[in-house]
Structures are given as structure tokens and as C-alpha cells.
Amino acid sequence: MADLAAPEIARWQHIEAQARNVLSRYGFSEVRTPILERLELFVRSLGDETDVVQKEMYQFEDRGGRKLALRPEGTAGVMRYVAARGQDAQDARLYYIGPMFRSERPQAGRRRQFHQLGAEAIGAAHPAADAEVIALQLHLLQSWGLSQCRVHINTRGLGTDRVNAQQQIRELLLAKRELLCVDCQRRLDTNVLRVLDCKNPECARIVSALPPLTSFMSAEARSYLDEVCRSLTALEVPFELRPNLVRGLDYYQHTVWEITHPALGAQDAIAGGGRYLLNIGGRAIEGVGFAIGLERSLVALAAERPESPPDRLPLVWFVAQGERAHEEGLRLLQSLRWRGIAAQMCVDRRSMKAQFRAADRAKAMFVVVRGDAELEKGIFLLKTLATGVQEELDLPSLMDRMKPLERGDAVLLR
Ligand code: HAM
Numbered sequence: 001m002a003d004l005a006a007p008e009i010a011r012w013q014h015i016e017a018q019a020r021n022v023l024s025r026y027g028f029s030e031v032r033t034p035i036l037e038r039l040e041l042f043v044r045s046l047g048d049e050t051d052v053v054q055k056e057m058y059q060f061e062d063r064g065g066r067k068l069a070l071r072p073e074g075t076a077g078v079m080r081y082v083a084a085r086g087q088d089a090q091d092a093r094l095y096y097i098g099p100m101f102r103s104e105r106p107q108a109g110r111r112r113q114f115h116q117l118g119a120e121a122i123g124a125a126h127p128a129a130d131a132e133v134i135a136l137q138l139h140l141l142q143s144w145g146l147s148q149c150r151v152h153i154n155t156r157g158l159g160t161d162r163v164n165a166q167q168q169i170r171e172l173l174l175a176k177r178e179l180l181c182v183d184c185q186r187r188l189d190t191n192v193l194r195v196l197d198c199k200n201p202e203c204a205r206i207v208s209a210l211p212p213l214t215s216f217m218s219a220e221a222r223s224y225l226d227e228v229c230r231s232l233t234a235l236e237v238p239f240e241l242r243p244n245l246v247r248g249l250d251y252y253q254h255t256v257w258e259i260t261h262p263a264l265g266a267q268d269a270i271a272g273g274g275r276y277l278l279n280i281g282g283r284a285i286e287g288v289g290f291a292i293g294l295e296r297s298l299v300a301l302a303a304e305r306p307e308s309p310p311d312r313l314p315l316v317w318f319v320a321q322g323e324r325a326h327e328e329g330l331r332l333l334q335s336l337r338w339r340g341i342a343a344q345m346c347v348d349r350r351s352m353k354a355q356f357r358a359a360d361r362a363k364a365m366f367v368v369v370r371g372d373a374e375l376e377k378g379i380f381l382l383k384t385l386a387t388g389v390q391e392e393l394d395l396p397s398l399m400d401r402m403k404p405l406e407r408g409d410a411v412l413l414r
Pocket of ligand 1: 102109110113114115270271275276294392
């Protein structure tokens with residue numbers, strides 16, 4: 001688990017702000033659900049045979065003996081919220097940004113606390129809805145500056161398709177049981193579809209010789225996928241069909257997808273999603289959604305866009321000599337801040353030299369000097385540190401020149 005702070009935090013804030021803007025253009029509003037939920041919610045929603053539930057959840061009992069877990073993903077919590085809202089949440093379009101927890105072995109691309117940006121569109125199955133959500137996800141990634149993402153899609157079909165596919169694939173794989181890795185040998189009995197995306201090279205070789213998942217599915221499931229593909233083409237979203245993509249969570253039915261990025265190495269999924277059906281509190285909730293891994297997005301972004309965005313506003317530093325100038329400084333700083341300008345000074349009355357040093361350390365862009373000489377002349381000295389340019393200004397002209405700034409505005413003064 002990592003601490004997030006300057007300078008990297010600037011990238012986090014940048015992508016989050018960008019994402020909120022894009023999401024609102026698609027009609028999504030934010031939901032913040034608790035980080036802690038009842039264990040039962042995840043076991044039932046994600047599936048008790050999934051790796052996340054079997055191996056990766058942080059779970060414990062509270063003092064009242066309730067079994068709880070730190071959320072390993074966001075969809076289940078959002079669906080609990082939707083179920084509790086009843087009819088009010090029909091057709092809700094919700095998004096979330098926040099930390100998730102999986103107690104995996106840490107390695108490149110895998111953290112125990114990581115962050116997801118997820119979105120869920122509640123509503124009955126319609127292929128165009130799936131395609132629209134994939135288009136939104138790609139839009140988000142592109143708005144951050146990621147141009148090399150690839151969308152891989154497949155279908156898990158409906159419940160009956162899955163049972164059928166599971167049976168047939170199991171039969172085909174039983175003949176090769178001894179060649180599979182230990183995990184996959186267990187999966188043959190518990191969750192055979194997971195064998196299809198095992199990363200073990202020998203398992204992958206065996207899987208590549210299997211017929212595609214769709215060949216075991218009904219015409220309905222296949223035509224749903226065809227319709228999603230047509231809608232994606234209409235939305236100008238490039239994609240590739242990946243016949244063995246299954247995804248690691250059991251709530252999916254029909255469309256599933258993953259988005260990869262070439263900068264990521266072995267853990268190359270930057271994001272994943274799909275259509276799902278969940279039963280919560282006696283209510284069946286259908287929807288389609290996705291989650292983007294933010295740590296992985298930032299790794300990809302650093303590869304595509306090495307220059308980082310500025311992590312703070314351009315700073316004005318006030319340097320004061322003597323009691324009167326010091327008090328003037330405090331007043332001036334406050335009025336600059338109210339105008340939207342970042343301003344600071346050493347409030348502990350240091351020598352002028354020490355104040356200049358502090359301005360340098362803080363990477364101030366401008367220094368406003370009010371020493372004895374300036375007091376006498378009734379002016380302020382404005383220094384632009386990068387250029388060394390100095391100007392003498394009275395208070396009204398100084399205030400006039402200070403404009404509210406955005407991050408990245410290089411020039412304070414016109
Ligand atoms: P997921 O594929 O389990 O899907 O996670 C989505 C993304 O979270 C992954 O593609 C990856 O970028 C990131 N991620 C997962 N585990 C880690 C980790 N240990 N360290 C760093 N990043 C990680 C879901 O969670 C579903 N809830 C997505 C969804 C929403 N499906 C429908 N709606």
C-alpha cells in the first residue's frame with residue numbers, strides 16, 4: 001500500500017478532474033459507498049469460487065461478531081446501494097473513484113491497496129448500452145492522453161450457455177488434467193472457465209487448442225455479441241474479439257471486455273468490465289459497467305506522456321523587512337488568496353536573506369519585496385524569479401496585475 005503525495009498527486013488530481021467532466025457528459029453521477037461491507041455481499045456477488053473471494057479479500061469479524069471485508073472492487077457495493085433505493089435507482093448511471101483492497105502478492109501492477117474509477121449503468125440488457133459504456137471508458141482513457149489502449153471483447157452468454165460451455169470445456173480438459181497447473185486442476189472441479197485465462201504457459205497452450213467459448217453458446221448469446229460489435233463500430237470504437245476472455249468475477253453474463261496497454265507488461269489489463277446480473281436482498285439487478293485501475297493508468301500515462309502536469313499554482317512570495325511591512329504582508333497575502341492566487345511568506349520574521357531562500361525552496365514564481373527602501377518610496381518591488389525582471393509598483397497597480405490563475409498558467413502578469 002502506498003502513500004500518494006506531491007509531485008505524483010498532481011497526475012491523480014488531473015485525471016480525476018478530467019474524468020468527472022467526461023462522466024457528467026454521459027449523464028453519470030458520483031456515488032461514494034463505504035469501504036467496509038459485509039463479507040457476504042462480496043461472496044454472493046463475485047462468486048465464492050473466484051480468486052478474489054478465495055484468496056484476496058481482507059476479511060475480519062467486528063466486536064459484534066459480524067463478518068466484514070474491505071471492498072476488493074466497487075460494483076457489489078454500488079449494487080447494494082441500488083437495491084436499497086428500489087424503483088428510484090432504475091436506470092441509474094453511477095460512478096465511483098476510490099481505494100480497493102486485495103491481499104495479493106505485491107508485484108509490478110499488483111497492489112494491496114489500489115484505486116479504481118468505475119461506472120455502472122443500471123438497466124435491462126441491450127447491446128447498444130454495453131457499447132455505449134465501452135465507448136465512455138475509452139473516451140476517459142483517451143481524455144487522459146492514452147492513445148494506445150486496446151479493447152478486447154467476448155461473451156459469457158446467459159446462465160444456461162455458461163453451464164453448457166462449462167460442461168463441454170471440462171470434458172475436453174479432463175483428458176489433459178495431468179498437464180494443467182495445480183490451480184487449474186482444482187478449477188476443473190470448481191470454476192472451469194478460469195482455466196481459459198490462466199497465465200501458465202502450458203495451460204495457455206492447451207487452451208489455445210480449444211474451440212472458442214461462443215461455439216458452445218446459444219444463437220441468442222451470439223447474436224447479442226454481434227449486436228454489441230455492430231454498435232461499437234457505429235460508435236467508432238476499435239475492438240478485437242478475444243474468444244477465450246472470461247474475466248475473473250462470476251456476476252457477468254453476456255458481454256465481457258478488457259482494455260490493455262502495451263506499457264504494462266504481464267499485468268497488462270488497465271481496465272475491465274462487462275454486463276452483469278446480481279441478486280441482492282431479493283432483488284435482481286441488471287447493469288453494465290467497468291472499472292479502470294488508476295495505478296496502471298498512471299504507469300501507462302507516464303510511458304505515453306512523460307511530462308507531468310504542474311502540481312501547484314504559481315506562487316507569489318512576500319518578503320518583508322520590519323514590523324510594519326510584515327503586517328502589510330499578512331494583509332496582502334490574504335487578499336491575494338481571496339482573488340484566487342497562491343501566496344505565502346515566512347510568518348516567523350526571518351532575515352530578508354532567509355526569506356529569499358525560502359521563496360527559492362518553495363519554487364515561487366514571483367517575489368514581492370517590501371523592505372525599508374520600498375516603504376520609504378511607497379512602492380512594492382515585484383521580482384519574476386525565472387527572468388530576474390524587477391518592477392516597482394504602487395499597491396493598486398500591484399493588485400491590478402495579479403490575476404486569478406489556473407495550474408499551469410505560466411504567466412501571472414500581462
Ligand atoms: P477487475 O478486472 O477485477 O474488475 O478490476 C478492474 C481493474 O482494476 C483491473 O483492470 C486493474 O487495472 C485494476 N486492478 C485490479 N486489481 C489490482 C491490483 N491488485 N493492483 C492494481 N490494480 C488492480 C472489477 O473490479 C469489476 N468491478 C469491474 C466492473 C465494474 N465490471 C462491471 N462493473
